[in-house]
Amino acid sequence: MNLAKLVALLGAAYGTVFLAGCNVGPKYVRPTNTAPPAFRGPDNTTVSSDSKASLGDEDWSHVYKEPELQDLIRKALEHNYDLRIAAQRILEQQAQVRIVRSQQFPAITVGGTGLGASLPDTLGTQFPNPLVAGSFSVSGSWTPDFWGLYRKQTEAARKQLLAQQWAQRAVRLTLVEQVATNYLQLRALDRELEITRETLKVRQDSVDLTRKLESGGSVPLSDVRQSEQLLYTAASQIPQLEEQIQQQENALSFLIGENPGPIVHQAANALAPPPQDLPIGIPSQLLERRPDIQQSEAQLMAANAQIGVARAQFFPSMTISGSAGIGGDGLSSIFSTAGKTIYGLGSLTQPIFEGGKLKGQLQLSQATKEEMVLNYQKTIAGAFRDTSNALIALNKQRANREQQEKLVSAAQDATRLARIRYQGGSTGYLEVLTTDSNLYTAELNLVNAQQNEALSLVQLYGALGGGWQP
Template identity: 75%
Template sequence: MTITSSLARLSLLAAAVGLIGGCKVGPKYARPNVTAPPVYRGADNAAVGGDTKGSFGDEQWAAVYREPELQDLIRKALANNYDVRIAAKRILEQQAQVKITRSQEFPSFTVGGTGIGATLPSSLGTQFPSPLVNGSLNVSAAWTPDFWGLYRKQTEAARAQLLAQVWAQRAVQLTLVQQVATAYLQIRALDAQLEITKETLKARQDSVDLTRTLEGGGSVPLSDVRQAEQLLYAATSEIPQLEEQIQRQENTIAFLIGENPGPIAHSDPNALAPPPQDLPTDLPSRLLERRPDIQQAEATLISANAQIGVARAQFFPNLSISASGGVGGDSLSTIFDPAGKTIYGIGSLTQPLFEGGKLRGQLQLSKETKDEMVLNYEKTISAAFRDVSNALIALNKQRAYREQQEKLVAAAKDSTRLARIRYQGGSTGYLEVLTTDSNLFAAQLNLVSAQQSEALALVQLYSALGGGWQS
């Protein structure tokens, strides 16, 4: 009987045993039942957003953020951001782990050989051959049949973790797009506030010059000059604070796009324009398929479910089969002589009897871990519904707030104009000018904040609906 035929018989025997006993002891995964609301809750305690024609979250980010500057920043961030690159490496690491885990399902084969050769001096006599040669060649195989699905369940768990890493990377991309858009809108709001402050500063400087002229002519008291100076210095003190915040935001954006701290382009005039109304949100149940964090949570749950099968398989017998064969001789001509062959096979069967509760503890741990992952999956879904509802409410309420703030600014401007006319005509004191001017300045800054909040509500809605990772 040849070495090859002997190894083949052992392999066929192991395969037959595997076919007889091969089965999985782990539970089959079933998605938990989650009750989704029929529609999202929106503004004024009304249910809105039930459009089934599609979702705003299905749009690619370039179709949502149309500002060229912002689009350029997002592209750079997706290409260079450290978190995105780290997430990509984690996917590659998990792919390698899947290969390692899956390799346990297959037999292993090794081949090796030894050889010794030496030329001995003639002075040693003729009792040793010259040259002296000795060598061998052997082939071995080993296999642990996966009767109870131990290795298959481990592979299933590893693949689920790989899927979780893929969705984790997409979640990072979604978050990054949201962060870049948020930082850009914040810096544009600061730009607008700085511009308002500088315009206010110019008007207040003119007011100071006027009161000084009037005070020099004896028309107004010195207190009017001091009050005008108070308004002026209140505006000048705002400028360095706003400039500091702008530069800090530039550094934040630079970090997000993977660059060193430095200036960032931010001059688009339409960044704080009112977002469109009546955006489609689709049915809430479809959010489960779109949000990366929900998909990641489910993949982690699938992995935890597979680990139960791994723990159960530990209770059953474990069969290991190995075989080896080789040839050898004391000269080159006899190494491959069939008379020098050696063949042997070993099979071992082990059954756990007592391990101090270790196996039951592992099984209980895997079940409790799965239950935890179920709760985490449900929590993630509930948080997603909350995020969408909050974003819808914010978008509607911030729009109403911005519209009222625009009316307030218009009224404050006219009030300030009338107060200045009355003051120049001597009908009122400078205190009225001071009050109306301060109110106008505050209203203008608040209007910019309202515009920023409304624009950010759109960013939050897009992210809450699972938009931003689509390429």
């Protein structure tokens, strides 16, 4: 029998058994999930949309419009280590799919042997001199997937591959969010440093004034010391802010896959308030847009396929093998059909008793699926929570920033009036110290409010599943 006939025989057997076989695994059915009709907004209001248009469908470059931030995001998407690791995991799982799928097909091997020797005449043997012998053989074996064991294993591997693909998209979404967050925090630190330096200059002028008045006998030495306290308080904040800025630059450098170094951050409007009336779409869209939800469902489908793997192991396993070869005791007779050999072998095994192993494997796969169902539902619930929290933050942080702006305006006027009263001798320096400290704190709190409001847009964009689209 030649190689072509052997392959044809195995193929025919494969087709016959495959067509007669069955798949014992359960079909996947998506768990029922009831999406709310609208997102919960601030103060128990509902935020609904008449349109399916959503901020989450926008490309990140349309949401983050500062050129500096866009450049950082592009670099991160190209060089970030976590994203590159996620891409490698996809390649690894693709290889795993090929390995698992190979079990469904026959294995065919080709081999040969050869022997050559030159024997001395003194031995007086009857063997030809030189002695030459050899053989050539083709063999194949196949375990028909009658109960769908290998098909279910392949299905599970494919769903794990799908989960890895969605995991990469989730990493991409998180990366865009991290870069935007770190950049806005860096710009807030820049503004705090700017305010502190301006405050330091004003307080230095105040120290100069009190020293001049004290030398003229108009104010006590205690006023000088109090003004110096304000000066040194502001001065001590500068190295702390510079430390945070440089460390934040290092954090951004790491995200974009570069060594620690300076980052360009000079955009004037980085902390500008987000636009109002942003489109959010409808809650049910999150099930299709959020990559973490898609990843959880793919893991659930893989767990569902593993139940079929466990069930198939309760049934008989058939193995078919065959071999054909030719050989001879001389070069001229190695490929002679007179020296052909053919054999075939089939075996059938049925598990009888394995100490509860098979039943335990089935119970394990079923319990794992139920865990994945809960994980899937939890991920969906978390998506609705994230979106609601972001909508609340967007509204409340705007209100907080507006009140902080009013507070800064009032504190600036109070400080101005206190300095006028002090220079006119109508009040002591304690009033100047108090109003100046209040102003500095209010200005820093305003920056914090501006930062949180800007970050609420980042939070909402990520909660809606935006940022991973290529």
